[in-house]
Amino acid sequence: xxxxxxxxxxxxxxxxxxxxxxxxxxxxxxxxxxxxxxxxxxxxxxxxxxxxxxxxxxxxxxxxxxxxxxxxxxxxxxxxxxxxxxxxxxxxxxxxxxxxxxxxxxxxxxxxxxxxxxxxxxxxxxxxxxxxxxxxxxxxxxxxxxxxxxxxxxxxxxxxxxxxxxxxxxxxxxxxxxxxxxxxxxxxxxxxxxxxxxxxxxxxxxxxxxxxxxxxxxxxxxxxxxxxxxxxxxxxxxxxxxxxxxxxxxxxxxxxxxxxxxxxxxxxxxxxxxxxxxxxxxxxxxxxxxxxxxxxxxxxxxxxxxxxxxxxxxxxxxxxxxxxxxxxxxxxxxxxxxxxxxxxxxxxxxxxxxxxxxxxxxxxxxxxxxxxxxxxxxxxxxxxxxxxxxxxxxxxxxxxxxxxxxxxxxxxxxxxxxxxxxxxxxxxxxxxxxxxxxxxxxxxxxxxxxxxxxxxxxxxxxxxxxxxxxxxxxxxxxxxxxxxxxxxxxxxxxxxxxxxxxxxxxxxxxxxxxxxxxxxxxxxxxxxxxxxxxxxxxxxxxxxxxxxxxxxxxxxxxxxxxxxxxxxxxxxxxxxxxxxxxxxxxxxxxxxxxxxxxxxxxxxxxxxxxxxxxxxxxxxxxxxxxxxxxxxxxxxxxxxxxxxxxxxxxxxxxxxxxxxxxxxxxxxxxxxxxxxxxxxxxxxxxxxxxxxxxxxxxxxxxxxxx
Numbered sequence: 001x002x003x004x005x006x007x008x009x010x011x012x013x014x015x016x017x018x019x020x021x022x023x024x025x026x027x028x029x030x031x032x033x034x035x036x037x038x039x040x041x042x043x044x045x046x047x048x049x050x051x052x053x054x055x056x057x058x059x060x061x062x063x064x065x066x067x068x069x070x071x072x073x074x075x076x077x078x079x080x081x082x083x084x085x086x087x088x089x090x091x092x093x094x095x096x097x098x099x100x101x102x103x104x105x106x107x108x109x110x111x112x113x114x115x116x117x118x119x120x121x122x123x124x125x126x127x128x129x130x131x132x133x134x135x136x137x138x139x140x141x142x143x144x145x146x147x148x149x150x151x152x153x154x155x156x157x158x159x160x161x162x163x164x165x166x167x168x169x170x171x172x173x174x175x176x177x178x179x180x181x182x183x184x185x186x187x188x189x190x191x192x193x194x195x196x197x198x199x200x201x202x203x204x205x206x207x208x209x210x211x212x213x214x215x216x217x218x219x220x221x222x223x224x225x226x227x228x229x230x231x232x233x234x235x236x237x238x239x240x241x242x243x244x245x246x247x248x249x250x251x252x253x254x255x256x257x258x259x260x261x262x263x264x265x266x267x268x269x270x271x272x273x274x275x276x277x278x279x280x281x282x283x284x285x286x287x288x289x290x291x292x293x294x295x296x297x298x299x300x301x302x303x304x305x306x307x308x309x310x311x312x313x314x315x316x317x318x319x320x321x322x323x324x325x326x327x328x329x330x331x332x333x334x335x336x337x338x339x340x341x342x343x344x345x346x347x348x349x350x351x352x353x354x355x356x357x358x359x360x361x362x363x364x365x366x367x368x369x370x371x372x373x374x375x376x377x378x379x380x381x382x383x384x385x386x387x388x389x390x391x392x393x394x395x396x397x398x399x400x401x402x403x404x405x406x407x408x409x410x411x412x413x414x415x416x417x418x419x420x421x422x423x424x425x426x427x428x429x430x431x432x433x434x435x436x437x438x439x440x441x442x443x444x445x446x447x448x449x450x451x452x453x454x455x456x457x458x459x460x461x462x463x464x465x466x467x468x469x470x471x472x473x474x475x476x477x478x479x480x481x482x483x484x485x486x487x488x489x490x491x492x493x494x495x496x497x498x499x500x501x502x503x504x505x506x507x508x509x510x511x512x513x514x515x516x517x518x519x520x521x522x523x524x525x526x527x528x529x530x531x532x533x534x535x536x537x538x539x540x541x542x543x544x545x546x547x548x549x550x551x552x553x554x555x556x557x558x559x560x561x562x563x564x565x566x567x568x569x570x571x572x573x574x575x576x577x578x579x580x581x582x583x584x585x586x587x588x589x590x591x592x593x594x595x596x597x598x599x600x601x602x603x604x605x606x607x608x609x610x611x612x613x614x615x616x617x618x619x620x621x622x623x624x625x626x627x628x629x630x631x632x633x634x635x636x637x638x639x640x641x642x643x644x645x646x647x648x649x650x651x652x653x654x655x656x657x658x659x660x661x662x663x664x665x666x667x668x669x670x671x672x673x674x675x676x677x678x679x680x681x682x683x684x685x686x687x688x689x690x691x692x693x694x695x696x697x698x699x700x701x702x703x704x705x706x
């Protein structure tokens with residue numbers, strides 16, 4: 001039974017009752033407003049209040065949605081609760097001279113719904129309430145089978161490590177995500193001041209698959225670990241998580257300057273108990289000395305946390321040729337861990353300070369110059385070590401990496417003519433770090449002390465004739481000290497987009513994008529033996545290159561009245577070339593490898609007005625994708641090589657979607673619709689075919705407006 005969704009469901013039901021309560025009695029016609037007396041415009045001109053006609057709209061639908069599943073449907077329709085249910089929608093709007101009310105909502109099932117309420121009185125009081133929920137189906141991963149045995153990392157003990165998988169029972173996994181929002185704004189009627197109050201809540205409920213291990217590389221030998229296996233587990237884990245945020249802000253217009261102050265506090269809470277497991281006693285790297293005692297221990301905690309922030313902003317009038325803004329933010333993030341067998345992590349904090357300043361100058365309609373500056377500082381305050389009641393020694397911690405980041409952006413826009421505009425942009429990111437070192441260790445991360453990235457972009461917009469538009473853009477980026485193996489040292493990006501619309505008859509859009517990244521100095525580190533204490537050595541750097549490109553083409557045509565047909569095709573490709581370590585213990589275990597994926601997307605849509613009261617719609621879409629990790633065939637020893645890796649990782653996926661809809665209008669205020677959808681997920685390679693599945697859904701609705 002879902003505990004968090006009941007409030008949201010009651011809100012949706014309340015909105016339905018509100019709309020029904022405001023509906024007129026059947027057969028009763030709304031009263032016509034009396035005609036406006038002659039001379040009303042003249043009286044309004046001399047200060048008499050002018051009559052404003054009330055606008056009122058109401059409507060809704062009710063129906064039923066049937067869902068039929070085949071095989072494993074979670075990937076065929078990943079963001080939908082796969083159960084049949086009643087469904088419906090509603091809306092109510094009333095716009096008056098002094099007050100407005102808008103209500104709308106949709107209910108598909110108890111995990112898929114949304115509702116929105118907006119009330120406004122003369123702009124002095126404004127209330128906004130919103131609730132929405134979405135369901136996400138999750139995979140059940142299959143562990144390895146059968147068991148396997150590996151040699152120990154310590155050749156002096158002669159141990160061999162046996163690995164055994166403990167698979168969870170077959171079941172469906174999924175998470176419902178619910179968001180609730182409440183905002184209230186009050187404006188002093190005779191003073192330019194707003195007070196804003198907000199509350200936001202995020203709820204995650206459901207069941208996930210938790211995977212963890214009880215292992216020791218030293219195997220089953222030794223007097224203290226006799227008969228002990230290495231186990232990998234997959235278990236069901238309940239999820240009940242809450243994130244709540246409250247905010248207060250004040251903003252005031254004080255002559256030439258607007259001032260804003262905002263305060264926010266956010267807290268995350270995991271309401272489920274921390275998972276525990278009866279772990280076996282384990283030895284250290286020598287295979288004999290106890291490193292960890294056995295017993296029931298906590299693992300895989302989602303630690304509670306708290307955040308609060310203060311922000312002060314100021315800006316000049318946003319109209320005119322010169323505008324400036326500035327802000328300062330202080331934020332603190334705190335760890336509120338609930339672990340009972342581990343000490344030292346609770347109340348670790350991170351302080352974040354940020355400042356920003358923008359200046360925009362527009363002396364004429366052809367020229368605009370904008371300069372932006374951002375500054376951020378991260379300061380970590382955490383323990384130097386952790387102690388656990390099951391470990392024989394405390395575990396030293398690497399200190400958090402304190403950083404200072406500055407970002408400068410300058411944008412220049414010049415309108416060459418009525419039909420052409422050119423834009424130039426410079427962006428510089430300057431990052432410095434503390435508590436880092438050239439090589440990793442038990443106390444420091446291996447990161448550069450300074451990493452500066454600079455990018456220049458030039459774009460051109462051209463409108464040669466009515467309905468036609470051409471966009472071209474090129475950018476070049478460079479980084480002096482790339483931070484990570486996947487970071488770039490040099491990047492080229494290009495984009496070309498074109499569109500044309502010929503009135504209401506036809507139109508087309510086409511575009512291509514390409515990006516190339518390169519880095520010839522990817523750092524590598526080898527773990528030295530023996531492992532206690534941990535130490536690393538530097539290996540020769542390797543190179544990495546990445547290319548990604550995409551192309552899109554869309555065409556629509558309206559050959560007949562009440563008929564529109566559109567077709568769309570997209571191509572996406574990504575390729576990465578890099579040397580890869582297959583073990584980090586010793587040299588000689590690297591091989592050149594390529595990761596490649598591509599996708600083709602085809603779509604066809606059509607709408608047809610069969611008559612004045614009957615509309616038909618059809619949508620077809622198919623995605624064909626291919627991906628593989630392709631290492632060079634290299635033999636590391638007589639029994640170890642890279643053969644078979646591509647076959648284990650290669651995927652051929654086809655995702656097909658069909659949707660059809662018919663709507664019949666019986667009267668001006670009453671209509672009905674029938675919808676059918678098919679979603680199919682198919683993997684062409686046997687290792688992944690267990691995820692194949694199909695979902696059929698049929699829905700019928702009766703809609704009314706009054």
